[in-house]
Amino acid sequence: MATGRTHRPATRSRGIPEATVARLPLYLRALTALSERSVPTVSSEELAAAAGVNSAKLRKDFSYLGSYGTRGVGYDVEYLVYQISRELGLTQDWPVVIVGIGNLGAALANYGGFASRGFRVAALIDADPAMTGRQVAGIAVQHSDDLEKIISDNGVSIGVITTPPGVAQQVCDRLVAAGVTSILNFAPTVLSVPDGVDVRKVDLSIELQILAFHEQRKAGEEHEGTAAPAAPHQEADEQGPDGDVPAVMPA
Amino acid sequence: MATGRTHRPATRSRGIPEATVARLPLYLRALTALSERSVPTVSSEELAAAAGVNSAKLRKDFSYLGSYGTRGVGYDVEYLVYQISRELGLTQDWPVVIVGIGNLGAALANYGGFASRGFRVAALIDADPAMTGRQVAGIAVQHSDDLEKIISDNGVSIGVITTPPGVAQQVCDRLVAAGVTSILNFAPTVLSVPDGVDVRKVDLSIELQILAFHEQRKAGEEHEGTAAPAAPHQEADEQGPDGDVPAVMPA
DNA sequence: ACGTGTGAAAGTTTTCACAGCG
DNA sequence: CGCTGTGAAAACTTTCACACGT
Known part of the structure; x- marks a missing residue:
């Protein structure tokens, strides 16, 4: 790990x-x-x-x-x-860029939990020219042509990818080449990055699939030796271990 | 767990x-x-x-x-x-409701990864009357007054909470009372649920904080006995254990 | 008294390494 | 011969339970 x-x-x-x-x-x-x-x-x-x-x-x-x-x-x-x-490491300021300003990117840009924890949205980047200049969460969206300059001008080391899966790897490559060393990936793709770069991913549908797995078990539950009393036992457990898995791999 | x-x-x-x-x-x-x-x-x-x-x-x-x-x-x-x-359990159909149609709720409603995996967005629910009737991802938003009826009419057992944290627990209580037994929570709150109900949470800012932790370590890395050679070692590791926790945001 | 801090035990997950089937 | 399937070892995490400081 x-x-x-x-x-x-x-x-x-x-x-x-x-x-x-x-x-x-x-x-x-x-x-x-x-x-x-x-x-x-x-x-x-x-x-x-x-x-x-x-x-x-x-x-x-x-x-x-x-x-x-x-x-x-x-x-x-x-x-x-x-x-x-x-x-x-939250006592220092972490400028962050969000690439891919769709609903999810916008949701993140508006998310208060960032600002209050030392994270500062330094820029919003999108490949669609129609988005350029539009204000989202009070920040003007910039075009992805300027990605490298934005990263270096702001000293950004953390990037968030909320693009469609098809372009996630190339966006990732550009971020890394420009100096980003930590990536939070929301695109449902396994990203390849060189050593020294951390990737974490959040996958919305994976969580739902894990719930479905447990939900399915509840359905077929009338067994287990002595007939269970009232409630359909099970607990409201803590989140499973992992919760996810890896990301990444060698370049 | x-x-x-x-x-x-x-x-x-x-x-x-x-x-x-x-x-x-x-x-x-x-x-x-x-x-x-x-x-x-x-x-x-x-x-x-x-x-x-x-x-x-x-x-x-x-x-x-x-x-x-x-x-x-x-x-x-x-x-x-x-x-x-x-x-x-993906060979069966899982009707899902999303409560709280802000940017995040809309992002989830539009997310293709659901439909393709046996999940069907049965309803979008929001407490804001101004949202009622509006189309999001081709589905009309319904008012939360009808939550109970929507759940039972559609046989929903999985609910997704994308409301502001302040109302997450009460939404959760209503979902559970109406028959939901699995909840995916994006609000940054610890939900209390009775036995038999599963909760998983996804927290956007927690992932970022974990990245910051590792990013910070990279900065102070010129030590470790024999001077390290070229690259600032570290790997592109797999995701940490746990993986996540909560998140959320706007209504 | 009380609740922290922590060795030691228990449980879970990952990795190794190789026997065995196609 | 190659690759799966899997016992056994190693690593990691959680839980227990109690000594110790305040």
Whole structure:
């Protein structure tokens, strides 16, 4: 999964498990909400409930960051918000470009969760000349001919691809050539990128297919030895493990 | 993570690991592409490359479904497409409702990946009277007052929430009360649901935060004992474990 | 007292490596 | 001979349960 070479056997310290990293944004969101309500401290139990995980997992996660809690008391909300933000790299400004301004690109451009987390939409790019100059979320759409210049002028290192699948790879190649080293891909395609570039993908239909799988199981459920009582058991589990899979591969 | 009780220690046969389930849609997509190019068979190596995973993992995944390959040859594309579709429950029709028709809801309604996988957008629902009757992706938006009736008339068991976070829980409660048992949540909120209901969430900003974490590591990388050679090592790794979490946005 | 921090156990997922079938 | 299918090992994650600091 993660960083290829960076495969040092967890020299302790610098080794925060990927599973933990993936949950930090969750904790951060819950903490931010508490902070807005001026709650000064939280116990692992309370915070875990707010984030939708169990408390042992949360404490273990935090233990990788350091000892930021107080025994017998809990965690200082503001302090934790800061520590997690710093760990995630959100205390700095991340200019981001979104390529492909259809409904999804527009939805992302308007999404408040970005700005509030250190992400700044530096530019919106689309290949359709008819889109050029149009305002979306208060930002003028620029033509893809200028992609390279936009990336370098703004020092962009993170790109979001919301184009149709057919052009995703070429957009990706141009982004990478222009200096982007992290890509969030919404196009249903496996992107190839050189070493040193991270790709994460979000696939709307995959999530739905996973739900269908479980939904199907519920239908055929009248079995399992002793007849089950009332409710059609099952729990409202946490999200499956992975949640997705890879992206990418060698150039 | 997944279905609570279904916790039988893998009585063999019916126990497909969650991690495997999460990858089946990936294989299905790659296989569908091959099918369209009329490729008759694939080796685990080729298919794995197309799906962005490694071949050992793919073979292990398929082994949970049964022995669908031919040694020395590979897998029959059409046959595998069918087997995986069936396993995922995509050979049946899944009517879906989308609640909250903002940019994101509209993007989902227009997304081709649904229709082609057995999902049918049965209705678009929004609380804004101004939206009622408007056509989105060829479907007339209906008012949320009629939510319950829409669900039961169409036999909907899967709901997609793309509302602002503030109303997500109440929308969720109404969906569940009306009979929905699987929910895909794009609102950045932790939803509470009774046992028997599955929730999966997709969070756009969380993915970006995970990228920022890795991006930050790349910056401070000139160390590690012996001076690293040329390239700023790192790999183009597969997606981290989890994968995601919530998101959302406008109404 | 109370709740954090953490070793150790349990469970899950990935990778290895090769036996065996076509 | 090539490639699948799979036990067994390794790696990773989660859960337990309790010692320890405040």
